Amino acid sequence: MSGFETYLLERTQAKDSHLLKVARGLGTYGALKKILDTPLTPKDVIEELKESGLRGRGGAGFPTGLKWSFMPDADKDTRKRYLALNADESEPGTCKDRVLMREDPHTVIEGCLIAAFAMRLDAVYIYVRGEYRVPYERLAVAIEEARTAGLVGPRILGSDFSCEIHMHKGAGAYICGEETGLMESLEGKRGHPRPKPPFPAGFGLWGQPTTVNNVETIYNAPFILERGAQWFRSMGTKKSPGNFLCGISGHVEKPGVYEIPLGMPARQILDEFAGGVWKKRALKAWIPGGSSTGFLKPDAIDTSMDHDSLKEAQSMFGTGAMIILDETASVVRSALTLMNFYEHESCGQCSQCREGTQWLAQIFQRIHDGQGRMEDIQLLEDLANGMAPGKTICALSDAAAIPTHSVIRNFKDELVEYVREGGHPDLRGKQPAVHQEVGV
Amino acid sequence: MSQSEAKDSGARDTAMVTITINGREVEADPSKPLIAACHAEGEEVPHYCYHPGLSPVGSCRICQVGVQQGQMPPRVMAACRTPVAEGMVVDTEAPKAHDARRECLEFLLKNHPLDCPICDKAGECTLQDYSFDEGQGEGRSVEPRRKLDKRKSLGDVIVLDQERCILCSRCVRFFEEVPETPQLCIGERGSHSVVETFMNRPLTGNYQGNLADICPVGALTLKEFRFQARVWNLHKVASTCAGCSRGCAVTTEVLRKHEVKRFRPRHEPAVNGYWMCDTGRFALEAPNREHRLCGGILRGGSGQAQPVDTRTALEVARDMLIVHGEALIVASPFLTVEEGRELLALGKTLGARPVFLSPEPNDLTDDLLHTGDPCPNRRGLSELGFDALPVEEVLETLPSYESALLVGERLIDMLGAKNLATLPTALRVVLLECHYVDSPSIDVAVGIPNHVEREGTWVNVDGHAGRIAIARPTPEGVWMATRTIDTLHELLTMSAPGADAPGSATPGAIPSTPGAEATLG
Ligand SMILES: Cc1cc2nc3c(=O)[nH]c(=O)nc-3n(C[C@H](O)[C@H](O)[C@H](O)COP(=O)(O)O)c2cc1C
Numbered sequence: 001m002s003g004f005e006t007y008l009l010e011r012t013q014a015k016d017s018h019l020l021k022v023a024r025g026l027g028t029y030g031a032l033k034k035i036l037d038t039p040l041t042p043k044d045v046i047e048e049l050k051e052s053g054l055r056g057r058g059g060a061g062f063p064t065g066l067k068w069s070f071m072p073d074a075d076k077d078t079r080k081r082y083l084a085l086n087a088d089e090s091e092p093g094t095c096k097d098r099v100l101m102r103e104d105p106h107t108v109i110e111g112c113l114i115a116a117f118a119m120r121l122d123a124v125y126i127y128v129r130g131e132y133r134v135p136y137e138r139l140a141v142a143i144e145e146a147r148t149a150g151l152v153g154p155r156i157l158g159s160d161f162s163c164e165i166h167m168h169k170g171a172g173a174y175i176c177g178e179e180t181g182l183m184e185s186l187e188g189k190r191g192h193p194r195p196k197p198p199f200p201a202g203f204g205l206w207g208q209p210t211t212v213n214n215v216e217t218i219y220n221a222p223f224i225l226e227r228g229a230q231w232f233r234s235m236g237t238k239k240s241p242g243n244f245l246c247g248i249s250g251h252v253e254k255p256g257v258y259e260i261p262l263g264m265p266a267r268q269i270l271d272e273f274a275g276g277v278w279k280k281r282a283l284k285a286w287i288p289g290g291s292s293t294g295f296l297k298p299d300a301i302d303t304s305m306d307h308d309s310l311k312e313a314q315s316m317f318g319t320g321a322m323i324i325l326d327e328t329a330s331v332v333r334s335a336l337t338l339m340n341f342y343e344h345e346s347c348g349q350c351s352q353c354r355e356g357t358q359w360l361a362q363i364f365q366r367i368h369d370g371q372g373r374m375e376d377i378q379l380l381e382d383l384a385n386g387m388a389p390g391k392t393i394c395a396l397s398d399a400a401a402i403p404t405h406s407v408i409r410n411f412k413d414e415l416v417e418y419v420r421e422g423g424h425p426d427l428r429g430k431q432p433a434v435h436q437e438v439g440v
Numbered sequence: 441m442s443q444s445e446a447k448d449s450g451a452r453d454t455a456m457v458t459i460t461i462n463g464r465e466v467e468a469d470p471s472k473p474l475i476a477a478c479h480a481e482g483e484e485v486p487h488y489c490y491h492p493g494l495s496p497v498g499s500c501r502i503c504q505v506g507v508q509q510g511q512m513p514p515r516v517m518a519a520c521r522t523p524v525a526e527g528m529v530v531d532t533e534a535p536k537a538h539d540a541r542r543e544c545l546e547f548l549l550k551n552h553p554l555d556c557p558i559c560d561k562a563g564e565c566t567l568q569d570y571s572f573d574e575g576q577g578e579g580r581s582v583e584p585r586r587k588l589d590k591r592k593s594l595g596d597v598i599v600l601d602q603e604r605c606i607l608c609s610r611c612v613r614f615f616e617e618v619p620e621t622p623q624l625c626i627g628e629r630g631s632h633s634v635v636e637t638f639m640n641r642p643l644t645g646n647y648q649g650n651l652a653d654i655c656p657v658g659a660l661t662l663k664e665f666r667f668q669a670r671v672w673n674l675h676k677v678a679s680t681c682a683g684c685s686r687g688c689a690v691t692t693e694v695l696r697k698h699e700v701k702r703f704r705p706r707h708e709p710a711v712n713g714y715w716m717c718d719t720g721r722f723a724l725e726a727p728n729r730e731h732r733l734c735g736g737i738l739r740g741g742s743g744q745a746q747p748v749d750t751r752t753a754l755e756v757a758r759d760m761l762i763v764h765g766e767a768l769i770v771a772s773p774f775l776t777v778e779e780g781r782e783l784l785a786l787g788k789t790l791g792a793r794p795v796f797l798s799p800e801p802n803d804l805t806d807d808l809l810h811t812g813d814p815c816p817n818r819r820g821l822s823e824l825g826f827d828a829l830p831v832e833e834v835l836e837t838l839p840s841y842e843s844a845l846l847v848g849e850r851l852i853d854m855l856g857a858k859n860l861a862t863l864p865t866a867l868r869v870v871l872l873e874c875h876y877v878d879s880p881s882i883d884v885a886v887g888i889p890n891h892v893e894r895e896g897t898w899v900n901v902d903g904h905a906g907r908i909a910i911a912r913p914t915p916e917g918v919w920m921a922t923r924t925i926d927t928l929h930e931l932l933t934m935s936a937p938g939a940d941a942p943g944s945a946t947p948g949a950i951p952s953t954p955g956a957e958a959t960l961g
């Protein structure tokens with residue numbers, strides 16, 4: 001395997017790594033202790049984060065130190081302050097946070113505590129995807145272990161730094177992973193994203209200053225604080241430093257979650273880590289960073305997996321979750337699957353998203369079933385243009401529009417073929433499929 | 441006063457900012473969203489979820505306008521959730537904004553049933569209006585439309601058509617924020633979303649009718665109004681509700697110069713904001729009651745009711761009031777200030793005591809609008825100098841007078857026809873009313889218009905002067921109430937003691953209406 005420094009999955013490899021005594025042996029809580037033992041101020045911690053160049057791993061790639069610095073000055077704004085840890089991990093293809101929570105919950109907790117110290121928070125809320133039973137339980141047990149050991153709660157490790165950590169279980173809605181939908185859900189309401197402004201740093205959970213971060217983002221913090229921003233910058237690229245967890249799935253020999261330095265070409269990840277496209281088949285299409293980042297052609301497989309390079313390839317780094325489709329796969333059918341997902345998960349507030357996700361799904365369904373029309377291709381494009389960018393309250397609408405655009409841009413031939421030849425190859429020449437009414 | 445208005449007035453202290461809307465520099469209130477500034481400037485910005493009386497949620501996404509701020513390039517933004525900021529440059533007609541609105545409309549129409557020909561909202565529906573203004577001519581959807589419940593009863597007042605609903609959530613927020621009795625919610629999710637009541641319970645409360653006004657489409661309609669009229673056939677005039685002493689600003693809406701079909705609230709910040717109660721909204725029976733008293737009715741020595749014209753009846757009334765000089769004047773609480781003033785002058789000429797009938801408060805009072813006082817002009821009449829007298833007291837004191845002049849609509853209802861019938865025969869009763877009740881105790885009756893046929897001022901409980909207006913012609917042979925009172929007064933003045941010098945004889949008597957009528961006397 002390629003020689004590069006790893007840290008993200010190191011601790012998860014140990015036996016019983018989820019238990020406090022094992023975790024401590026592996027160095028967990030070392031960074032927290034270092035912060036509390038030295039005269040480091042909250043500002044210093046945020047500066048270190050800024051210098052490291054860490055970017056959020058939840059999808060948008062926003063610089064974490066900058067995000068933390070948006071929190072109002074705690075001396076002037078005396079409201080309660082929170083971190084909402086986004087462990088809702090529901091973007092199709094994405095399965096990295098699960099590994100961290102299940103195998104190394106203590107470093108997740110340590111990351112939360114460092115964030116709490118840096119932003120002078122009162123409490124941390126961890127919002128865990130409902131289906132993540134074991135990660136939830138491991139985290140819950142770990143918090144209790146940490147509390148007993150004086151690592152969570154009042155006067156942590158005898159210092160005057162206190163912080164509570166609460167857990168919350170989601171109920172299976174993708175939209176509750178969107179940061180403001182998550183906050184509404186935490187407050188006990190429906191997961192309806194809020195229009196921005198106001199932004200969470202000014203008006204978040206219960207109207208208080210709040211920062212939302214992804215689990216993997218927070219997981220990086222203890223390592224950066226312990227080993228320094230310069231160490232972090234020695235990995236990855238200039239604008240996207242560090243390593244990331246690449247969940248790779250689909251038609252590969254060895255699907256899984258791998259630690260990869262940002263900037264590694266996608267082909268290298270596919271071949272060296274995932275064992276290549278399975279059954280020695282050729283690559284047909286791939287998704288670089290979770291379903292919302294769209295379908296790319298095989299000729300883009302040499303693109304580096306980092307924010308800038310993927311943007312140039314008219315896609316996004318997203319959650320870094322690669323999905324591989326081999327030559328036998330149908331892009332139209334895959335797009336249909338995704339559109340059914342977005343239709344199902346749209347919260348329904350915005351006209352464009354509520355109606356658009358359904359409409360896109362219906363059109364892909366017809367094209368798939370052999371009832372497509374040539375003008376549907378233009379219609380798909382127009383609808384996707386009507387749904388994004390930035391036309392709705394949250395980015396779910398964009399998340400449905402981006403893959404649609406990508407299919408038209410990169411796989412138009414297949415669309416045309418389906419329209420001309422009567423749908424998916426399995427259906428051609430057979431009785432026309434009974435038209436399904438989507439969303440009735 | 442509605443709480444939305446309370447919010448409005450509280451916000452006025454904030455310093456105004458200067459922004460540019462479509463090339464004009466204007467002052468804008470930073471406590472309100474950009475869309476409010478645009479509307480204040482008379483710029484039409486389409487909106488569905490935004491309603492000035494409700495909190496903005498920014499969900500329908502139709503209100504997109506072009507906005508340029510600072511060094512940033514122009515962007516298309518939802519005007520209802522964009523705060524105004526100093527120096528902001530707004531172009532409501534930016535091509536990109538037009539595009540965004542057109543696209544939004546296409547999505548909203550995708551599942552819309554397009555049953556406009558049978559929709560009560562047609563003509564007042566903003567989905568129709570904005571589609572006409574900036575939608576595209578042709579629908580591009582070939583997908584089956586959503587099939588949902590088209591006539592779901594939500595209680596006694598409202599019917600919901602889920603297929604027409606565009607999920608703007610105004611109705612949900614209305615109950616949360618105005619009467620503060622949350623009863624509606626959006627059920628299900630995404631394209632399956634529907635408006636429903638909690639556990640399918642019927643809606644309750646005295647403010648349900650407002651849903652039909654705020655629903656931008658024909659999803660929430662009034663059972664009372666359903667399939668009753670095409671709204672473009674309604675003649676609408678600005679008026680004031682007769683339901684209680686709040687005097688909510690309303691429009692009176694009349695079909696074919698005949699039937700009052702609707703009362704609807706009219707925005708009046710000082711009184712009712714955007715709302716009205718169901719009691720007032722559905723008070724259609726009284727203004728539409730048939731069997732109006734047209735002209736006059738006399739009950740001569742025969743004891744038979746005998747129809748005569750208004751003037752003849754007034755002359756008989758004059759004779760009666762002169763002979764039986766000790767009179768009590770009982771005004772209806774529905775009289776306007778103008779009518780009250782004339783009646784007071786007449787009373788002075790006659791030397792009669794003026795009172796107005798003050799029925800018991802009812803139990804409809806609430807914290808929002810309804811005062812529980814059924815007298816729409818209590819304050820106006822009190823300020824003029826009429827004493828408020830409860831029904832029992834009026835009935836008790838009447839027999840101690842020689843004659844009674846009862847003036848105004850609904851007096852028979854309020855006094856009770858039975859009670860009127862038992863008044864002593866010695867008492868001479870002159871009744872100016874909209875209706876007649878055949879009773880031996882009523883000697884002269886003259887028809888007057890009701891409150892949708894008159895104009896004038898009612899002063900509400902807080903001293904706000906509301907206007908009532910003529911929404912339909914008076915029935916054949918019925919004079920304006922002021923003219924009737926005035927003519928009677930004039931007749932009295934001419935025959936009053938020392939009336940040889942008309943005009944100077946009675947101090948305080950107002951000059952009578954000049955013209956042909958006067959010469960007839
Ligand atoms: C529809 C939608 C779903 C999302 N789901 C998740 C999620 O499951 N987990 C996550 O960390 N971020 C998710 N995000 C991104 C969050 O809104 C937010 O940007 C992120 O949690 C910020 O964390 P970061 O700055 O650490 O990346 C989602 C965004 C959208 C629009």
Ligand code: SF4
Pocket residue numbers: 175192193345346347348349350351353354392393394395396397398
């Ligand atoms: S974009 Fe879609 S998911 Fe996001 S708030 Fe709007 S309707 Fe809900």
Ligand code: SF4
Pocket residue numbers: 604605606607608609610611612635654655656657659660
């Ligand atoms: S019923 Fe009317 S007011 Fe209520 S959400 Fe639907 S369209 Fe809006």
Ligand code: FES
Pocket residue numbers: 486487488489490497498499500501502503518519520521
């Ligand atoms: S009116 Fe602005 S989003 Fe609905």
